[in-house]
Amino acid sequence: xxxxxxxxxxxxxxxxxxxxxxxxxxxxxxxxxxxxxxxxxxxxxxxxxxxxxxxxxxxxxxxxxxxxxxxxxxxxxxxxxxxxxxxxxxxxxxxxxxxxxxxxxxxxxxxxxxxxxxxxxxxxxxxxxxxxxxxxxxxxxxxxxxxxxxxxxxxxxxxxxxxxxxxxxxxxxxxxxxxxxxxxxxxxxxxxxxxxxxxxxxxxxxxxxxxxxxxxxxxxxxxxxxxxxxxxxxxxxxxxxxxxxxxxxxxxxxxxxxxxxxxxxxxxxxxxxxxxxxxxxxxxxxxxxxxxxxxxxxxxxxxxxxxxxxxxxxxxxxxxxxxxxxxxxxxxxxxxxxxxxxxxxxxxxxxxxxxxxxxxxxxxxxxxxxxxxxxxxxxxxxxxxxxxxxxxxxxxxxxxxxxxxxxxxxxxxxxxxxxxxxxxx
Numbered sequence: 217x218x219x220x221x222x223x224x225x226x227x228x229x230x231x232x233x234x235x236x237x238x239x240x241x242x243x244x245x246x247x248x249x250x251x252x253x254x255x256x257x258x259x260x261x262x263x264x265x266x267x268x269x270x271x272x273x274x275x276x277x278x279x280x281x282x283x284x285x286x287x288x289x290x291x292x293x294x295x296x297x298x299x300x301x302x303x304x305x306x307x308x309x310x311x312x313x314x315x316x317x318x319x320x321x322x323x324x325x326x327x328x329x330x331x332x333x334x335x336x337x338x339x340x341x342x343x344x345x346x347x348x349x350x351x352x353x354x355x356x357x358x359x360x361x362x363x364x365x366x367x368x369x370x371x372x373x374x375x376x377x378x379x380x381x382x383x384x385x386x387x388x389x390x391x392x393x394x395x396x397x398x399x400x401x402x403x404x405x406x407x408x409x410x411x412x413x414x415x416x417x418x419x420x421x422x423x424x425x426x427x428x429x430x431x432x433x434x435x436x437x438x439x440x441x442x443x444x445x446x447x448x449x450x451x452x453x454x455x456x457x458x459x460x461x462x463x464x465x466x467x468x469x470x471x472x473x474x475x476x477x478x479x480x481x482x483x484x485x486x487x488x489x490x491x492x493x494x495x496x497x498x499x500x501x502x503x504x505x506x507x508x509x510x511x512x513x514x515x516x517x518x519x520x521x522x523x524x525x526x527x528x529x530x531x532x533x534x535x536x537x538x539x540x541x542x543x544x545x546x547x548x549x550x551x552x553x554x555x556x557x558x559x560x561x562x563x564x565x566x567x568x569x570x571x572x573x574x575x576x577x578x579x580x581x582x583x584x585x586x587x588x589x590x591x592x593x594x595x596x597x598x599x600x601x602x603x604x605x606x607x608x609x610x611x612x613x614x615x616x617x618x619x620x621x622x623x624x625x626x627x628x629x630x631x632x633x634x635x636x637x638x639x640x641x
Contacts, residue, residue, distance in 0.1 A: 274545050278557060278591065278611040280534035280603060287504060289526040292488065295319040295519050298498055304512045308503045311491070314526060317519070318498035325485050326494055332478040354460045361449040361456075368442045368449075375442075379435040386431065390424040397421055505530050534605045537572065537591040546587045548615050549577055555591045559609040562599055570603075571595040574613065 299316040302308060397417040485492065491502040507530035519525050537557050541549065557570035575592035582588065591611055596603060 272615045273612050274548065274615060276539050276541060276545075276589075276611050276613065278537035278539045278609060280559075280605055280607045280609075281536060281538045282529070282605050283535045284530060286510060286605070287490075287507070287528040287530075288524060289314075289490070289501065290522055290524055291317075291519065292521065293319060293321050294521050295322065295525075297513065297517050297519055297525070300512070301500075302509050302512065304509050306509045307507070308509060308528065309506045310503055312503045314501040314503055314528075316495065316498050316500045317489075317525075322489075322499055323497050325481070325488070326497060326499075329478070329481040329485060329494070332474070332481045336474045336478050350463055351460060354456050354463070358453050358456050361453050365446050365449050368446050372439060372442050375435060375438060379431070382431060383428070386424060386428040390421065390428060393417060393421045393424050501526070503528060529605065533596070533601070534603050534607070535593055536575065537570075537593070537609075537611055539589040539591065539611060540582075540584075540586040541577075541589045543581060543585055543587065546577070546581075549574060549589065549613065551575065551577065554614040556612040556614075557591065557593075557609055558612065559599060559603070559607055561607055561609075562602065567599055567602075568597045569612075570597065570599060572611075 295317040296319060297315060298318055301313040301315060308314070400417050485494075485499070489499055489501060491504050493500045493502065505528065507528045509526070510529040511524060511527035513519055513523065513525045515523075537555075551574055553574040555572045555574060557572055558564040559567070559570065571594045572591045573594060574589065576588075576590040578588040580587075591613075
């Protein structure tokens, strides 16, 4: 029998106390693992800090607007609303009647326009008839002078033809006389002919030469007289043409002046009230575009000076957010920066935000030192169809994205600069 078989149970348990078993020292191994884990965690945090970016942003209040502004009707003086042809939220097309208004100033402008139109009508009727009568007289005189010129030219041709025939006849007669004179001189030299015959032929030759010269002078004188008459008639025609041109120019000038006065009086009405029609001493406003009546005056019949009487919008959805940016942050803004617009009427945690971008920024500030900024709307999201011009909210503009490391070093650099400049001393 073995010795262990003879031991009591209590004695058996005492042989295997836990403290009697040798235990290995695990602290160094555990410390290494903790260091490795801390190192890995540091590398992981550093990597995340170097890769993951967080936005650097600014928030500014905005107002939603359209690229094509509403057509707003305001008047420089009080007017009376006589009749309404539309109501708020009505859809109108270009040229539709809107409202009919009147005032003492409107009546005065209409009277000036009617007077100008009447003066223009008189000019186009009575003066036009007188102008055409005067023009016909001048043209008749010119035509008569042309007929006389043609007659004179015809006479010149006839006189020239007659003179050519007569000149040939006189030259033939002169040649015949000279031939006879030569024969008589030959006979006289031979003492055959009589001296009387010789003298007679010489006299006849002199007469024929004198006649030829006188007829030549007469023809030249008559020819010059007719040419002078033609020149005088041409000058008269030139003067008549000048009078005709001057008369036409004066008529055109008078017409242009009357037309200018008429257009000026009409333009004054258009400048003050836009497209409209004159009706019984009042003005009916016409819609300049197709759109929707977004506002209509609902007060008393009299619309005070400078009060909005009517608004027409041709777009249902706004196209950009308008911001007045203070100069302290304007330098950080650049075209194309992403923006998120939170509309005050629609909580962003329920409806989301509008995605947009910075599309325009003024180069110089206004009189208050603020810059005009436009944020173009890219995606309206859940607000599609709910937006309208005039709604306000807060725009979150993403300036840039920085990692945690960049934020850390930015803070370090900032504190370093403050300490260097003595701000924290």
